[in-house]
Amino acid sequence: MEILTHVGGTPGKDCGGFCRFCYFKTVNFKDLDSVALGCKFCPPHQIGCSYCHELIREVKNGFKPPNEVLTQLIMNLEQLKNTQQEVHDLKINVGSWADVINYPHLHDLLAVFQKYEFPVNLGYTSGKGINGAETADDLVARGVTEVSFSVFSINPDLRREWMRDKTPEKSLEALQRFCELCEVNASTVVVPGVITEEEITKTCSILEEWGIKSFVLSRFSNHQNQGLLFNYKPVEDGIEPQPYQEFYELVGSIARQFSFRVLGSPAADPEKGLPYILARKGNKKYLEQLPAIKSETTIITSSLSAPFLEKIFQRIDGNGKVNILAVDKDIGDLIVPADLEAIDLKEVKFKAILPGGALLHDQVAHQLLTRDGKNRKVVRGPELLFLPSNVYLEGKEEEFITYEIRSFTELVNLINQN
Ligand code: SF4
Known part of the structure:
Protein backbone atom coordinates (compact mmCIF):
# COMPACT_ATOMS: atom_id res chain seq x y z
CA MET A 1 0.00 0.00 0.00
CA LYS A 272 -10.13 -3.81 -17.22
CA GLY A 273 -13.17 -2.06 -18.70
CA LEU A 274 -12.68 1.01 -16.53
CA PRO A 275 -13.83 3.59 -15.66
CA TYR A 276 -17.39 2.59 -14.66
CA ILE A 277 -17.02 -1.16 -14.52
CA LEU A 278 -20.77 -1.38 -13.71
CA ALA A 279 -21.57 -0.02 -17.19
CA ARG A 280 -20.13 -3.19 -18.75
CA LYS A 281 -22.82 -5.45 -20.20
CA GLY A 282 -21.50 -8.50 -18.34
CA ASN A 283 -21.85 -6.70 -15.00
CA LYS A 284 -25.59 -6.01 -15.23
CA LYS A 285 -26.21 -8.50 -12.42
CA TYR A 286 -24.45 -6.27 -9.88
CA LEU A 287 -26.88 -3.44 -10.57
CA GLU A 288 -29.58 -5.49 -8.82
CA GLN A 289 -27.82 -4.69 -5.54
CA LEU A 290 -28.59 -0.96 -5.89
CA PRO A 291 -31.68 0.52 -4.17
CA ALA A 292 -34.74 1.23 -6.35
CA ILE A 293 -35.02 4.79 -7.70
CA LYS A 294 -37.97 6.62 -6.17
CA SER A 295 -37.47 10.33 -6.97
CA GLU A 296 -37.04 12.61 -9.93
CA THR A 297 -33.50 14.02 -10.20
CA THR A 298 -31.08 15.51 -12.71
CA ILE A 299 -27.48 14.40 -12.50
CA ILE A 300 -25.09 17.05 -13.81
CA THR A 301 -21.82 15.51 -14.82
CA SER A 302 -18.78 15.66 -17.11
CA SER A 303 -18.87 14.81 -20.81
CA LEU A 304 -16.59 11.85 -20.06
CA SER A 305 -18.86 10.34 -17.39
CA ALA A 306 -22.24 11.06 -19.01
CA PRO A 307 -22.35 8.15 -21.53
CA PHE A 308 -21.36 5.66 -18.80
CA LEU A 309 -23.97 7.03 -16.37
CA GLU A 310 -26.62 6.93 -19.09
CA LYS A 311 -25.90 3.23 -19.67
CA ILE A 312 -26.15 2.44 -15.96
CA PHE A 313 -29.31 4.51 -15.37
CA GLN A 314 -31.05 3.07 -18.46
CA ARG A 315 -30.71 -0.30 -16.72
CA ILE A 316 -31.75 0.71 -13.20
CA ASP A 317 -34.23 3.49 -13.86
CA GLY A 318 -37.04 1.84 -15.82
CA ASN A 319 -39.47 4.69 -15.09
CA GLY A 320 -37.12 7.40 -16.39
CA LYS A 321 -37.07 9.42 -13.19
CA VAL A 322 -33.43 10.47 -13.62
CA ASN A 323 -31.91 12.42 -16.50
CA ILE A 324 -28.19 12.89 -17.06
CA LEU A 325 -26.93 16.29 -18.20
CA ALA A 326 -23.38 16.58 -19.50
CA VAL A 327 -21.59 19.92 -19.33
CA ASP A 328 -18.80 20.75 -21.78
CA LYS A 329 -16.02 19.65 -19.43
CA ASP A 330 -14.23 16.30 -19.63
CA ILE A 331 -13.54 16.02 -15.91
CA GLY A 332 -16.23 16.43 -13.23
CA ASP A 333 -13.86 17.84 -10.62
CA LEU A 334 -13.01 20.70 -12.98
CA ILE A 335 -16.59 21.88 -13.43
CA VAL A 336 -16.71 25.64 -12.65
CA PRO A 337 -19.56 28.24 -12.55
CA ALA A 338 -19.30 28.98 -16.31
CA ASP A 339 -20.27 25.36 -17.03
CA LEU A 340 -23.51 25.73 -15.05
CA GLU A 341 -24.28 29.02 -16.82
CA ALA A 342 -24.33 27.14 -20.11
CA ILE A 343 -26.96 24.61 -18.94
CA ASP A 344 -30.48 24.82 -20.35
CA LEU A 345 -32.52 24.95 -17.13
CA LYS A 346 -35.57 23.49 -18.89
CA GLU A 347 -33.69 20.18 -18.65
CA VAL A 348 -33.12 20.45 -14.89
CA LYS A 349 -35.62 18.83 -12.53
CA PHE A 350 -36.53 19.92 -9.00
CA LYS A 351 -33.41 18.27 -7.63
CA ALA A 352 -29.93 18.45 -9.21
CA ILE A 353 -26.89 16.48 -8.13
CA LEU A 354 -23.42 17.87 -8.86
CA PRO A 355 -20.09 16.00 -8.82
CA GLY A 356 -18.74 15.92 -5.25
CA GLY A 357 -15.40 17.51 -6.18
CA ALA A 358 -16.64 20.18 -8.64
CA LEU A 359 -14.97 23.56 -8.07
CA LEU A 360 -18.17 25.38 -7.26
CA HIS A 361 -19.27 27.25 -4.21
CA ASP A 362 -22.57 25.71 -3.05
CA GLN A 363 -24.46 29.02 -3.04
CA VAL A 364 -23.12 30.02 -6.45
CA ALA A 365 -24.21 26.64 -7.85
CA HIS A 366 -27.67 27.11 -6.32
CA GLN A 367 -28.01 30.63 -7.73
CA LEU A 368 -26.99 29.51 -11.21
CA LEU A 369 -29.37 26.56 -11.19
CA THR A 370 -32.35 28.64 -10.05
CA ARG A 371 -31.77 31.69 -12.24
CA ASP A 372 -34.99 30.92 -14.17
CA GLY A 373 -36.95 31.69 -10.99
CA LYS A 374 -37.75 28.03 -10.16
CA ASN A 375 -36.57 26.85 -6.79
CA ARG A 376 -34.41 23.73 -6.97
CA LYS A 377 -32.57 21.60 -4.49
CA VAL A 378 -28.89 21.34 -5.37
CA VAL A 379 -26.81 18.65 -3.70
CA ARG A 380 -23.35 17.16 -4.01
CA GLY A 381 -22.85 13.63 -5.23
CA PRO A 382 -20.15 11.20 -4.06
CA GLU A 383 -16.56 12.40 -4.32
CA LEU A 384 -15.56 9.70 -6.81
CA LEU A 385 -17.93 7.29 -8.55
CA PHE A 386 -15.15 4.97 -9.75
CA LEU A 387 -11.75 3.94 -8.46
CA PRO A 388 -8.98 5.47 -10.58
CA SER A 389 -6.86 2.61 -11.92
CA ASN A 390 -3.67 4.70 -11.96
CA VAL A 391 -3.90 4.93 -8.17
CA TYR A 392 -5.03 1.30 -7.72
CA LEU A 393 -2.67 -0.11 -10.31
CA GLU A 394 -2.82 -3.60 -8.90
CA GLY A 395 -6.51 -3.46 -7.93
CA LYS A 396 -8.55 -6.59 -8.59
CA GLU A 397 -11.80 -6.61 -10.57
CA GLU A 398 -13.86 -7.35 -7.42
CA GLU A 399 -12.39 -4.28 -5.70
CA PHE A 400 -13.45 -2.00 -8.56
CA ILE A 401 -16.93 -3.55 -8.60
CA THR A 402 -17.35 -3.33 -4.82
CA TYR A 403 -16.28 0.31 -4.85
CA GLU A 404 -18.76 1.25 -7.59
CA ILE A 405 -21.64 -0.63 -5.93
CA ARG A 406 -20.91 1.45 -2.82
CA SER A 407 -20.64 4.79 -4.65
CA PHE A 408 -23.75 4.19 -6.79
CA THR A 409 -25.72 3.12 -3.71
CA GLU A 410 -24.73 6.43 -2.15
CA LEU A 411 -25.81 8.25 -5.33
CA VAL A 412 -29.20 6.51 -5.49
CA ASN A 413 -29.76 7.22 -1.79
CA LEU A 414 -29.14 10.91 -2.52
CA ILE A 415 -31.63 10.75 -5.39
CA ASN A 416 -34.22 9.23 -3.07
CA GLN A 417 -33.64 11.63 -0.17
CA ASN A 418 -36.26 14.34 0.31
S1 SF4 B 1 8.58 18.30 -16.57
FE1 SF4 B 1 6.43 18.00 -16.16
S2 SF4 B 1 5.89 19.73 -14.83
FE2 SF4 B 1 7.82 20.24 -15.81
S3 SF4 B 1 7.31 21.39 -17.60
FE3 SF4 B 1 7.49 19.26 -18.23
S4 SF4 B 1 5.43 18.44 -18.08
FE4 SF4 B 1 5.45 20.37 -16.94
Whole structure:
Protein backbone atom coordinates (compact mmCIF):
# COMPACT_ATOMS: atom_id res chain seq x y z
CA MET A 1 0.00 0.00 0.00
CA GLU A 2 1.21 3.51 -0.79
CA ILE A 3 0.95 6.58 1.34
CA LEU A 4 1.31 9.91 -0.40
CA THR A 5 3.46 12.87 0.47
CA HIS A 6 3.97 15.91 -1.72
CA VAL A 7 7.00 18.17 -1.98
CA GLY A 8 5.23 20.88 -4.02
CA GLY A 9 7.28 22.55 -6.74
CA THR A 10 6.27 24.91 -9.53
CA PRO A 11 5.88 23.38 -12.99
CA GLY A 12 8.32 24.81 -15.50
CA LYS A 13 10.46 26.43 -12.80
CA ASP A 14 11.37 23.44 -10.64
CA CYS A 15 11.80 20.93 -13.42
CA GLY A 16 14.34 22.54 -15.74
CA GLY A 17 12.07 24.69 -17.92
CA PHE A 18 8.72 24.12 -19.58
CA CYS A 19 8.05 21.19 -21.83
CA ARG A 20 6.17 22.35 -24.91
CA PHE A 21 3.15 20.22 -23.96
CA CYS A 22 3.00 21.10 -20.25
CA TYR A 23 -0.54 21.94 -19.08
CA PHE A 24 0.88 24.74 -16.95
CA LYS A 25 2.84 26.44 -19.72
CA THR A 26 0.32 29.21 -20.41
CA VAL A 27 -0.75 29.77 -16.81
CA ASN A 28 -0.08 33.27 -15.55
CA PHE A 29 1.34 32.38 -12.14
CA LYS A 30 1.35 36.04 -11.05
CA ASP A 31 -2.45 36.20 -11.41
CA LEU A 32 -3.19 33.00 -9.55
CA ASP A 33 -3.92 34.72 -6.22
CA SER A 34 -6.88 36.52 -7.76
CA VAL A 35 -8.48 33.26 -8.94
CA ALA A 36 -11.52 32.53 -6.75
CA LEU A 37 -12.46 28.93 -7.28
CA GLY A 38 -14.88 27.94 -4.56
CA CYS A 39 -15.56 24.37 -3.51
CA LYS A 40 -17.76 22.30 -1.24
CA PHE A 41 -15.63 23.14 1.81
CA CYS A 42 -16.04 26.94 1.51
CA PRO A 43 -18.08 28.64 4.27
CA PRO A 44 -21.60 29.72 3.16
CA HIS A 45 -20.80 33.39 2.53
CA GLN A 46 -17.24 33.16 1.30
CA ILE A 47 -15.91 31.97 -2.04
CA GLY A 48 -12.53 30.40 -1.43
CA CYS A 49 -11.25 28.52 1.63
CA SER A 50 -8.03 26.90 2.78
CA TYR A 51 -8.79 23.79 0.69
CA CYS A 52 -9.32 25.47 -2.69
CA HIS A 53 -6.72 28.18 -2.02
CA GLU A 54 -4.24 25.42 -1.28
CA LEU A 55 -4.79 24.01 -4.77
CA ILE A 56 -3.44 27.28 -6.14
CA ARG A 57 -0.81 27.97 -3.51
CA GLU A 58 0.76 24.56 -4.10
CA VAL A 59 1.54 25.09 -7.78
CA LYS A 60 2.67 28.66 -7.26
CA ASN A 61 4.87 28.60 -4.22
CA GLY A 62 7.63 26.25 -5.27
CA PHE A 63 9.01 23.45 -3.16
CA LYS A 64 7.90 22.99 0.44
CA PRO A 65 10.35 22.93 3.33
CA PRO A 66 11.12 19.37 4.45
CA ASN A 67 9.46 19.89 7.85
CA GLU A 68 6.17 20.68 6.16
CA VAL A 69 6.49 17.58 3.98
CA LEU A 70 7.21 15.36 6.98
CA THR A 71 4.41 16.89 9.09
CA GLN A 72 1.91 16.20 6.31
CA LEU A 73 3.19 12.67 5.97
CA ILE A 74 2.78 12.04 9.70
CA MET A 75 -0.79 13.34 9.47
CA ASN A 76 -1.51 11.00 6.56
CA LEU A 77 -0.04 8.09 8.51
CA GLU A 78 -2.20 8.98 11.54
CA GLN A 79 -5.29 9.11 9.31
CA LEU A 80 -4.44 5.72 7.92
CA LYS A 81 -4.07 4.36 11.46
CA ASN A 82 -7.51 5.73 12.37
CA THR A 83 -9.19 4.02 9.42
CA GLN A 84 -7.99 0.72 10.94
CA GLN A 85 -7.37 -0.62 7.47
CA GLU A 86 -5.12 -3.60 7.23
CA VAL A 87 -1.82 -2.14 6.09
CA HIS A 88 0.93 -4.18 4.55
CA ASP A 89 3.97 -3.39 2.41
CA LEU A 90 3.67 0.31 3.14
CA LYS A 91 5.52 2.42 0.59
CA ILE A 92 5.93 6.21 0.52
CA ASN A 93 5.06 7.92 -2.73
CA VAL A 94 6.84 11.27 -2.99
CA GLY A 95 4.90 13.43 -5.43
CA SER A 96 5.58 16.85 -6.94
CA TRP A 97 3.93 19.36 -9.25
CA ALA A 98 7.34 19.72 -10.88
CA ASP A 99 10.19 17.18 -10.75
CA VAL A 100 10.90 15.41 -7.48
CA ILE A 101 14.55 14.86 -8.42
CA ASN A 102 15.03 18.65 -8.39
CA TYR A 103 13.80 18.86 -4.77
CA PRO A 104 16.80 20.29 -2.88
CA HIS A 105 16.04 18.27 0.27
CA LEU A 106 15.39 14.96 -1.46
CA HIS A 107 18.42 13.24 0.05
CA ASP A 108 17.45 14.40 3.58
CA LEU A 109 13.93 13.05 3.12
CA LEU A 110 15.19 9.75 1.75
CA ALA A 111 17.53 9.44 4.76
CA VAL A 112 14.51 9.76 7.10
CA PHE A 113 12.51 7.18 5.17
CA GLN A 114 15.48 4.85 5.05
CA LYS A 115 15.92 5.12 8.81
CA TYR A 116 12.37 3.79 9.27
CA GLU A 117 12.87 1.26 6.45
CA PHE A 118 10.12 2.64 4.23
CA PRO A 119 10.61 1.89 0.55
CA VAL A 120 10.04 4.91 -1.69
CA ASN A 121 8.24 5.54 -4.95
CA LEU A 122 9.47 8.73 -6.63
CA GLY A 123 6.10 9.98 -7.82
CA TYR A 124 7.20 12.03 -10.80
CA THR A 125 10.39 12.80 -12.64
CA SER A 126 10.83 14.06 -16.17
CA GLY A 127 14.42 12.88 -16.24
CA LYS A 128 15.60 16.34 -17.37
CA GLY A 129 17.58 16.94 -14.20
CA ILE A 130 19.35 13.59 -14.27
CA ASN A 131 23.03 13.27 -15.08
CA GLY A 132 22.99 9.70 -16.30
CA ALA A 133 22.92 6.20 -14.85
CA GLU A 134 24.81 7.24 -11.67
CA THR A 135 21.79 9.28 -10.49
CA ALA A 136 19.66 6.14 -10.71
CA ASP A 137 22.33 4.09 -8.87
CA ASP A 138 22.51 6.72 -6.14
CA LEU A 139 18.73 7.05 -5.63
CA VAL A 140 18.19 3.30 -5.52
CA ALA A 141 20.99 3.03 -2.94
CA ARG A 142 19.05 5.59 -0.87
CA GLY A 143 15.92 3.45 -0.75
CA VAL A 144 14.03 4.21 -3.97
CA THR A 145 12.27 1.07 -5.20
CA GLU A 146 9.89 2.56 -7.76
CA VAL A 147 9.92 5.57 -10.12
CA SER A 148 7.34 7.29 -12.32
CA PHE A 149 9.28 8.58 -15.29
CA SER A 150 7.91 10.86 -18.01
CA VAL A 151 9.72 9.41 -21.02
CA PHE A 152 7.62 11.11 -23.74
CA SER A 153 9.58 9.20 -26.41
CA ILE A 154 12.57 6.95 -26.62
CA ASN A 155 13.70 9.16 -29.52
CA PRO A 156 16.19 11.68 -28.00
CA ASP A 157 15.40 14.24 -30.71
CA LEU A 158 11.73 14.32 -29.68
CA ARG A 159 12.69 14.73 -26.04
CA ARG A 160 15.08 17.52 -26.97
CA GLU A 161 12.44 19.33 -29.02
CA TRP A 162 9.30 18.77 -26.92
CA MET A 163 10.67 18.48 -23.39
CA ARG A 164 13.52 20.94 -23.89
CA ASP A 165 15.77 18.23 -22.49
CA LYS A 166 19.36 19.37 -23.01
CA THR A 167 20.79 15.90 -22.40
CA PRO A 168 18.14 13.42 -23.56
CA GLU A 169 20.65 10.59 -24.05
CA LYS A 170 21.67 10.88 -20.38
CA SER A 171 18.03 10.91 -19.25
CA LEU A 172 17.26 7.78 -21.27
CA GLU A 173 20.39 6.09 -19.94
CA ALA A 174 19.12 6.77 -16.41
CA LEU A 175 15.68 5.42 -17.32
CA GLN A 176 17.25 2.19 -18.54
CA ARG A 177 19.25 1.89 -15.33
CA PHE A 178 16.15 2.51 -13.20
CA CYS A 179 14.50 -0.34 -15.12
CA GLU A 180 17.40 -2.63 -14.21
CA LEU A 181 17.32 -1.70 -10.54
CA CYS A 182 13.70 -0.99 -9.60
CA GLU A 183 10.08 -0.79 -10.77
CA VAL A 184 9.35 1.85 -13.40
CA ASN A 185 6.05 3.42 -14.42
CA ALA A 186 6.69 5.31 -17.64
CA SER A 187 4.44 7.84 -19.30
CA THR A 188 3.98 9.97 -22.38
CA VAL A 189 1.76 12.81 -23.51
CA VAL A 190 -0.12 12.00 -26.70
CA VAL A 191 0.52 15.13 -28.77
CA PRO A 192 -1.38 14.57 -32.03
CA GLY A 193 0.91 14.35 -35.06
CA VAL A 194 3.99 13.93 -32.81
CA ILE A 195 3.29 11.05 -30.46
CA THR A 196 1.47 8.81 -32.92
CA GLU A 197 0.51 5.17 -32.41
CA GLU A 198 3.61 4.17 -34.39
CA GLU A 199 5.83 6.32 -32.20
CA ILE A 200 4.25 4.94 -29.01
CA THR A 201 4.73 1.39 -30.27
CA LYS A 202 8.43 2.05 -30.93
CA THR A 203 8.90 3.53 -27.46
CA CYS A 204 6.94 0.75 -25.75
CA SER A 205 8.87 -1.99 -27.60
CA ILE A 206 12.12 -0.74 -26.08
CA LEU A 207 10.54 -0.18 -22.68
CA GLU A 208 9.21 -3.74 -22.74
CA GLU A 209 12.75 -5.01 -23.31
CA TRP A 210 13.93 -2.86 -20.41
CA GLY A 211 11.18 -4.29 -18.23
CA ILE A 212 8.84 -1.46 -17.18
CA LYS A 213 5.91 -2.15 -14.88
CA SER A 214 3.33 0.17 -16.48
CA PHE A 215 2.85 2.83 -19.12
CA VAL A 216 0.47 5.80 -18.92
CA LEU A 217 -0.69 7.72 -21.97
CA SER A 218 -1.84 11.20 -21.00
CA ARG A 219 -4.07 12.82 -23.54
CA PHE A 220 -2.71 16.22 -24.55
CA SER A 221 -5.00 19.02 -23.27
CA ASN A 222 -5.13 22.29 -25.11
CA HIS A 223 -8.43 23.84 -24.00
CA GLN A 224 -10.29 24.50 -20.77
CA ASN A 225 -12.96 21.87 -21.47
CA GLN A 226 -10.21 19.22 -21.65
CA GLY A 227 -8.83 19.93 -18.23
CA LEU A 228 -6.92 23.22 -18.26
CA LEU A 229 -8.00 25.09 -15.16
CA PHE A 230 -5.93 28.25 -14.83
CA ASN A 231 -5.09 28.84 -18.51
CA TYR A 232 -6.80 31.35 -20.73
CA LYS A 233 -4.70 30.49 -23.77
CA PRO A 234 -4.06 27.10 -25.42
CA VAL A 235 -0.82 25.31 -24.53
CA GLU A 236 0.24 24.98 -28.19
CA ASP A 237 -1.59 26.81 -30.96
CA GLY A 238 -3.01 24.78 -33.79
CA ILE A 239 -3.06 21.35 -32.12
CA GLU A 240 -6.43 19.67 -31.71
CA PRO A 241 -6.38 16.92 -29.06
CA GLN A 242 -8.23 13.67 -29.66
CA PRO A 243 -11.80 13.20 -28.49
CA TYR A 244 -11.93 10.94 -25.41
CA GLN A 245 -13.41 7.93 -27.27
CA GLU A 246 -10.65 7.96 -29.89
CA PHE A 247 -8.06 8.28 -27.13
CA TYR A 248 -9.65 5.37 -25.22
CA GLU A 249 -9.33 3.19 -28.33
CA LEU A 250 -5.67 4.15 -28.77
CA VAL A 251 -4.97 3.14 -25.15
CA GLY A 252 -6.75 -0.18 -25.81
CA SER A 253 -4.71 -0.80 -28.95
CA ILE A 254 -1.40 -0.20 -27.13
CA ALA A 255 -2.55 -2.33 -24.17
CA ARG A 256 -3.22 -5.27 -26.49
CA GLN A 257 0.31 -5.12 -27.92
CA PHE A 258 2.33 -5.18 -24.70
CA SER A 259 2.67 -7.32 -21.61
CA PHE A 260 2.86 -4.47 -19.06
CA ARG A 261 -0.15 -2.51 -17.74
CA VAL A 262 -1.23 0.30 -20.06
CA LEU A 263 -3.52 3.07 -18.83
CA GLY A 264 -4.77 6.40 -20.09
CA SER A 265 -5.37 9.73 -18.42
CA PRO A 266 -8.08 10.99 -18.15
CA ALA A 267 -9.54 7.73 -16.88
CA ALA A 268 -9.01 5.06 -19.51
CA ASP A 269 -8.28 1.45 -18.65
CA PRO A 270 -9.75 -0.57 -21.53
CA GLU A 271 -8.01 -3.77 -20.39
CA LYS A 272 -10.13 -3.81 -17.22
CA GLY A 273 -13.17 -2.06 -18.70
CA LEU A 274 -12.68 1.01 -16.53
CA PRO A 275 -13.83 3.59 -15.66
CA TYR A 276 -17.39 2.59 -14.66
CA ILE A 277 -17.02 -1.16 -14.52
CA LEU A 278 -20.77 -1.38 -13.71
CA ALA A 279 -21.57 -0.02 -17.19
CA ARG A 280 -20.13 -3.19 -18.75
CA LYS A 281 -22.82 -5.45 -20.20
CA GLY A 282 -21.50 -8.50 -18.34
CA ASN A 283 -21.85 -6.70 -15.00
CA LYS A 284 -25.59 -6.01 -15.23
CA LYS A 285 -26.21 -8.50 -12.42
CA TYR A 286 -24.45 -6.27 -9.88
CA LEU A 287 -26.88 -3.44 -10.57
CA GLU A 288 -29.58 -5.49 -8.82
CA GLN A 289 -27.82 -4.69 -5.54
CA LEU A 290 -28.59 -0.96 -5.89
CA PRO A 291 -31.68 0.52 -4.17
CA ALA A 292 -34.74 1.23 -6.35
CA ILE A 293 -35.02 4.79 -7.70
CA LYS A 294 -37.97 6.62 -6.17
CA SER A 295 -37.47 10.33 -6.97
CA GLU A 296 -37.04 12.61 -9.93
CA THR A 297 -33.50 14.02 -10.20
CA THR A 298 -31.08 15.51 -12.71
CA ILE A 299 -27.48 14.40 -12.50
CA ILE A 300 -25.09 17.05 -13.81
CA THR A 301 -21.82 15.51 -14.82
CA SER A 302 -18.78 15.66 -17.11
CA SER A 303 -18.87 14.81 -20.81
CA LEU A 304 -16.59 11.85 -20.06
CA SER A 305 -18.86 10.34 -17.39
CA ALA A 306 -22.24 11.06 -19.01
CA PRO A 307 -22.35 8.15 -21.53
CA PHE A 308 -21.36 5.66 -18.80
CA LEU A 309 -23.97 7.03 -16.37
CA GLU A 310 -26.62 6.93 -19.09
CA LYS A 311 -25.90 3.23 -19.67
CA ILE A 312 -26.15 2.44 -15.96
CA PHE A 313 -29.31 4.51 -15.37
CA GLN A 314 -31.05 3.07 -18.46
CA ARG A 315 -30.71 -0.30 -16.72
CA ILE A 316 -31.75 0.71 -13.20
CA ASP A 317 -34.23 3.49 -13.86
CA GLY A 318 -37.04 1.84 -15.82
CA ASN A 319 -39.47 4.69 -15.09
CA GLY A 320 -37.12 7.40 -16.39
CA LYS A 321 -37.07 9.42 -13.19
CA VAL A 322 -33.43 10.47 -13.62
CA ASN A 323 -31.91 12.42 -16.50
CA ILE A 324 -28.19 12.89 -17.06
CA LEU A 325 -26.93 16.29 -18.20
CA ALA A 326 -23.38 16.58 -19.50
CA VAL A 327 -21.59 19.92 -19.33
CA ASP A 328 -18.80 20.75 -21.78
CA LYS A 329 -16.02 19.65 -19.43
CA ASP A 330 -14.23 16.30 -19.63
CA ILE A 331 -13.54 16.02 -15.91
CA GLY A 332 -16.23 16.43 -13.23
CA ASP A 333 -13.86 17.84 -10.62
CA LEU A 334 -13.01 20.70 -12.98
CA ILE A 335 -16.59 21.88 -13.43
CA VAL A 336 -16.71 25.64 -12.65
CA PRO A 337 -19.56 28.24 -12.55
CA ALA A 338 -19.30 28.98 -16.31
CA ASP A 339 -20.27 25.36 -17.03
CA LEU A 340 -23.51 25.73 -15.05
CA GLU A 341 -24.28 29.02 -16.82
CA ALA A 342 -24.33 27.14 -20.11
CA ILE A 343 -26.96 24.61 -18.94
CA ASP A 344 -30.48 24.82 -20.35
CA LEU A 345 -32.52 24.95 -17.13
CA LYS A 346 -35.57 23.49 -18.89
CA GLU A 347 -33.69 20.18 -18.65
CA VAL A 348 -33.12 20.45 -14.89
CA LYS A 349 -35.62 18.83 -12.53
CA PHE A 350 -36.53 19.92 -9.00
CA LYS A 351 -33.41 18.27 -7.63
CA ALA A 352 -29.93 18.45 -9.21
CA ILE A 353 -26.89 16.48 -8.13
CA LEU A 354 -23.42 17.87 -8.86
CA PRO A 355 -20.09 16.00 -8.82
CA GLY A 356 -18.74 15.92 -5.25
CA GLY A 357 -15.40 17.51 -6.18
CA ALA A 358 -16.64 20.18 -8.64
CA LEU A 359 -14.97 23.56 -8.07
CA LEU A 360 -18.17 25.38 -7.26
CA HIS A 361 -19.27 27.25 -4.21
CA ASP A 362 -22.57 25.71 -3.05
CA GLN A 363 -24.46 29.02 -3.04
CA VAL A 364 -23.12 30.02 -6.45
CA ALA A 365 -24.21 26.64 -7.85
CA HIS A 366 -27.67 27.11 -6.32
CA GLN A 367 -28.01 30.63 -7.73
CA LEU A 368 -26.99 29.51 -11.21
CA LEU A 369 -29.37 26.56 -11.19
CA THR A 370 -32.35 28.64 -10.05
CA ARG A 371 -31.77 31.69 -12.24
CA ASP A 372 -34.99 30.92 -14.17
CA GLY A 373 -36.95 31.69 -10.99
CA LYS A 374 -37.75 28.03 -10.16
CA ASN A 375 -36.57 26.85 -6.79
CA ARG A 376 -34.41 23.73 -6.97
CA LYS A 377 -32.57 21.60 -4.49
CA VAL A 378 -28.89 21.34 -5.37
CA VAL A 379 -26.81 18.65 -3.70
CA ARG A 380 -23.35 17.16 -4.01
CA GLY A 381 -22.85 13.63 -5.23
CA PRO A 382 -20.15 11.20 -4.06
CA GLU A 383 -16.56 12.40 -4.32
CA LEU A 384 -15.56 9.70 -6.81
CA LEU A 385 -17.93 7.29 -8.55
CA PHE A 386 -15.15 4.97 -9.75
CA LEU A 387 -11.75 3.94 -8.46
CA PRO A 388 -8.98 5.47 -10.58
CA SER A 389 -6.86 2.61 -11.92
CA ASN A 390 -3.67 4.70 -11.96
CA VAL A 391 -3.90 4.93 -8.17
CA TYR A 392 -5.03 1.30 -7.72
CA LEU A 393 -2.67 -0.11 -10.31
CA GLU A 394 -2.82 -3.60 -8.90
CA GLY A 395 -6.51 -3.46 -7.93
CA LYS A 396 -8.55 -6.59 -8.59
CA GLU A 397 -11.80 -6.61 -10.57
CA GLU A 398 -13.86 -7.35 -7.42
CA GLU A 399 -12.39 -4.28 -5.70
CA PHE A 400 -13.45 -2.00 -8.56
CA ILE A 401 -16.93 -3.55 -8.60
CA THR A 402 -17.35 -3.33 -4.82
CA TYR A 403 -16.28 0.31 -4.85
CA GLU A 404 -18.76 1.25 -7.59
CA ILE A 405 -21.64 -0.63 -5.93
CA ARG A 406 -20.91 1.45 -2.82
CA SER A 407 -20.64 4.79 -4.65
CA PHE A 408 -23.75 4.19 -6.79
CA THR A 409 -25.72 3.12 -3.71
CA GLU A 410 -24.73 6.43 -2.15
CA LEU A 411 -25.81 8.25 -5.33
CA VAL A 412 -29.20 6.51 -5.49
CA ASN A 413 -29.76 7.22 -1.79
CA LEU A 414 -29.14 10.91 -2.52
CA ILE A 415 -31.63 10.75 -5.39
CA ASN A 416 -34.22 9.23 -3.07
CA GLN A 417 -33.64 11.63 -0.17
CA ASN A 418 -36.26 14.34 0.31
S1 SF4 B 1 8.58 18.30 -16.57
FE1 SF4 B 1 6.43 18.00 -16.16
S2 SF4 B 1 5.89 19.73 -14.83
FE2 SF4 B 1 7.82 20.24 -15.81
S3 SF4 B 1 7.31 21.39 -17.60
FE3 SF4 B 1 7.49 19.26 -18.23
S4 SF4 B 1 5.43 18.44 -18.08
FE4 SF4 B 1 5.45 20.37 -16.94
